[in-house]
Amino acid sequence: GAGVSQSPSNKVTEKGKDVELRCDPISGHTALYWYRQSLGQGLEFLIYFQGNSAPDKSGLPSDRFSAERTGGSVSTLTIQRTQQEDSAVYLCASSPDYYGYTFGSGTRLTVV
Amino acid sequence: EDQVTQSPEALRLQEGESSSLNCSYTVSGLRGLFWYRQDPGKGPEFLFTLYSAGEEKEKERLKATLTKKESFLHITAPKPEDSATYLCAVTNFNKFYFGSGTKLNVKP
Numbered sequence: 222g223a224g225v226s227q228s229p230s231n232k233v234t235e236k237g238k239d240v241e242l243r244c245d246p247i248s249g250h251t252a253l254y255w256y257r258q259s260l261g262q263g264l265e266f267l268i269y270f271q272g273n274s275a276p277d278k279s280g281l282p283s284d285r286f287s288a289e290r291t292g293g294s295v296s297t298l299t300i301q302r303t304q305q306e307d308s309a310v311y312l313c314a315s316s317p318d319y320y321g322y323t324f325g326s327g328t329r330l331t332v333v
Numbered sequence: 334e335d336q337v338t339q340s341p342e343a344l345r346l347q348e349g350e351s352s353s354l355n356c357s358y359t360v361s362g363l364r365g366l367f368w369y370r371q372d373p374g375k376g377p378e379f380l381f382t383l384y385s386a387g388e389e390k391e392k393e394r395l396k397a398t399l400t401k402k403e404s405f406l407h408i409t410a411p412k413p414e415d416s417a418t419y420l421c422a423v424t425n426f427n428k429f430y431f432g433s434g435t436k437l438n439v440k441p
Contacts, residue, residue: 225376254429264377264420264431312376322367322429324376 223247225325227313233331234303242298242328246315254322255288255298257309264312270296303332335360337423339432346439349410354435356421357403366404368397369420371434377420380406411439 226245234240246253255267266280270290281287285303290296300307310327337358346352358366365384369377381390383399390397394415396407406419416439421432 256431264422266429266431314376323379324369326376 225313225315225323227311227325227328229328230326231329231331233333236305236332237302239299239301240303240330242300242311242330244296244298244313244315244325246294246296246313247317247323248294250315250317250323251293252316252322253290253296254314255296256312256314258312258327259309267298267311300330303330305332308332335425335430337421337430337432339419339421339435341435342433343436344438346408346411346437348412348439348441351407351409351411353408354406354419354437355403356406356432358421358423358430360423360425360430362425363423365424366399367422367424368395368404368406369422371418371420380419408437411437413439413441415439 225247228243232240251272253270256264257267258264268281268288269277285301288296288298298311308331310329312324312327314322314324316322340355365382367382368380370380371377381397383390383397383404386399386401388399394409394411398405408415416437418434418436420434423430
């Protein structure tokens with residue numbers, strides 16, 4: 222597609238429920254990042270996929286967070302047993318290399 | 334510790350009042366420094382990439398410069414539509430490091 226697509230754009234969930242956030246990167250982009258941005262805060266790195274290499278999961282805040290990338294394209298970020306502190310905008314970015322990352326518009330997650 | 338620090342956190346300017354935003358970094362093995370613009374409710378929009386000290390890039394009223402320790406985003410004669418949060422990021426090929434951003438408000 223023309224850009225990075227994220228879905229849903231908004232998600233409201235009850236505390237304790239699991240949620241899945243989807244990212245469709247630009248076709249052919251080998252690198253994919255997940256970030257989250259809490260209100261008024263900077264971007265917090267979560268996880269990084271590069272081609273077929275093992276992902277860099279060093280930014281995942283707890284074992285409730287996991288992500289996968291199928292076929293080197295679509296990525297899904299899963300948050301289990303959501304907590305109120307998980308409320309944030311989750312951003313996905315992709316790149317053909319290490320430069321010129323393109324961000325999606327994000328998924329705004331609200332845990333109530 | 335590898336980190337990126339942006340200042341000021343917030344900046345209020347009158348239309349036409351030029352100023353600069355700062356991004357200082359301590360990331361080792363710099364391979365690129367990026368500036369993004371983020372409007373409320375949207376993902377960051379790429380502005381510039383700088384690769385080496387002394388490099389400069391320009392786009393309309395914006396000019397980005399880079400030294401070995403910091404980068405400046407100069408805004409010349411800003412307009413209200415320049416109001417946004419400006420994010421700085423650094424990569425060393427292993428990871429991206431983002432600053433917390435500078436929230437710019439340009440008043441007419």
